[in-house]
Amino acid sequence: MQKLESLYPEAEIITVVLDNLNTHNASSFYETFDVREAARLADRFNFVYTPKSASWLNMIEIEFSALSRQCLNRCISSISKLSNEVIAYFKERSKKAIKIDWQFSRETARKKLNKYYTKVNSEKKKLLLHGI
Structure with a gap:
C-alpha cells in the first residue's frame, strides 16, 4: 500500500477495490506499521469491497489460485528467482492461450x-x- 500510495502523491484519497478477505482492511496497517504510519495510511485509503455473494466477480482470484498451485507451491530462494518464475509462468499460460471457462x-x-x-x-x- 505504501508503494501504491507513492504512485499517486497528488491524490487526497486512494480508493481500492478488494474482496472481503479478513486482512483487507485498515486494521492490517496497525499490525504492520507503527501507530503514526498506520493512521496516516488508513487516512489515505478508501476501501470498497466486492459483494461476498459475488465470487464470480473475482476472476483474478482464479488466476492467483492457479499461480499458487502450479508455480508457487515450493520454496523459491530469492525475489529475483520468484520474479523470473512468475513471469515465465504467465508467458507459458499466455502462449497456451489458457482461458477461464466463464459460465x-x-x-x-x-x-x-x-x-x-x-x-x-x-x-x-x-x-x-x-x-x-
Whole structure:
C-alpha cells in the first residue's frame, strides 16, 4: 500500500477495490506499521469491497489460485528467482492461450441481479424527475 500510495502523491484519497478477505482492511496497517504510519495510511485509503455473494466477480482470484498451485507451491530462494518464475509462468499460460471457462451468462446475471437493477433504475428515475 505504501508503494501504491507513492504512485499517486497528488491524490487526497486512494480508493481500492478488494474482496472481503479478513486482512483487507485498515486494521492490517496497525499490525504492520507503527501507530503514526498506520493512521496516516488508513487516512489515505478508501476501501470498497466486492459483494461476498459475488465470487464470480473475482476472476483474478482464479488466476492467483492457479499461480499458487502450479508455480508457487515450493520454496523459491530469492525475489529475483520468484520474479523470473512468475513471469515465465504467465508467458507459458499466455502462449497456451489458457482461458477461464466463464459460465455466468448475461441471462443468468440478469436473473440473479435483477433486484439490483430495479433499485439502481428507480434511483436513476428519481434523479431524472428532479432534473439532476
